[in-house]
Amino acid sequence: MAGSKAPRRLSAAARLALRILFVAKHARWEGGVHPEDGTHAVYHREMRGVLEEIGLNLEIANDYRVLFERPCADFVFPLLNRGGFLNSEMLLPLLCNRLGLPYLGASPILRGLADDKHLAKLAAAARGVPTAPWTVYRRGAPLDPAPCPRAAHYVIKPNASSASWGVSEAGDWTGVRNAVIQLHDEGHDAIVEPFIVGHDIEVSVVTLRGEPLILPTQIVEQADPGSLRTYAEKRNLITAQGYEIRPMAAGRELALAEMRAREVMREYMPFDYGRFEFRLDVRTGEVLFLEVNLNCNLWSRKTIAVAAAQIGWSHRDLIETILTESLARQGLLTREEIDVAA
DSSP: OOSTTOOOOOOHHHHHHOEEEEEOTTTTOOSSSBTTTBTHHHHHHHHHHHHHHHTOEEEEEOSGGGGSSOOSOSEEEEOOOOOSSTTGGGHHHHHHHHHTOOBSSOOHHHHHHHHSHHHHHHHHHHTTOOBOOOEEEOTTSOOOSTTSOOOSSEEEEETTOSTTTTOEEESSHHHHHHHHHHHHHTTOOEEEEEOOSEEEEEEEEEEETTEEEEOOOEEEEESSTTSOOOHHHHTTOSSOOOEEEEEOOSSHHHHHHHHHHHHHHTTTOSOSEEEEEEEEETTTOOEEEEEEEETOOOOTTSHHHHHHHTTTOOHHHHHHHHHHHHHHHTTOSOHHHHHHHO
16 A cells, blocks of 8 residues: 555564563453453454454563563553453553553553543543543542532543443433542542533554554444443443444534544553544534543454544554554664654
């Protein structure tokens, strides 16, 4: 493929020489949908297959302990971000830092900033990007109703959740308080914000030739924009799906989302790949920052892969480009190897 959006390729010499360690919770999974993690297990197994197809000098692990001592590896591809404890997505990068071992994706401190929804909103607001009003209730802090935004319909969720895990809704302070207490009892901080009737906008970004590339932006269009997407829907644990992901049409809302994504992403570079999410208020047309998903789900059926396909990239193209760019950024590819791969 010619042009500035041509995907990256690893040279045969680099594939042979570089020892890549792939660490994912379900890296050794051989079944179908997992009873708790749903298609997340299918995703990890698919990723392993893509890395094997690329022809990497690959090692496989599914446990943090592989990095308690330095492994026989030059680079880590970390996907173990559902480790069963709070902020588990930061541990693999931290272990790599301890060993001085390069890895794919953002640094632990940036992963923490992105995964803490409250801090991510503060960062967006500091750059002038509008967001819905919100408040955070940390475990152990007073449950003060005063900072809670006034609304007729609230969303309450763990402040560091993914895929809408633990999300609930309420219509008054009593319902909000009960939901927050439940999340605290389960070990989580809680974030509360008004429910915005509308659709999610997902701006996927990869690095290409050292610069961020925005892939075609997608809109997650709800059949009922007043309904709340659930974890079960996102992890395909139920057959019913009340939304459709499709390319967003050109217009004011698309331009706003991409402009605001470019502004927000400056807080997180370098991050190799990620997804910046906004909420389109169907009543006002406003595009409001929602959250950041650095090192987002790379499964072939998820947003970033769907977006990549719309510029002619295969799933392998996407994964190999992300990997090659990160290796180059961290000095693991020579100039000659980069030129060969281009």
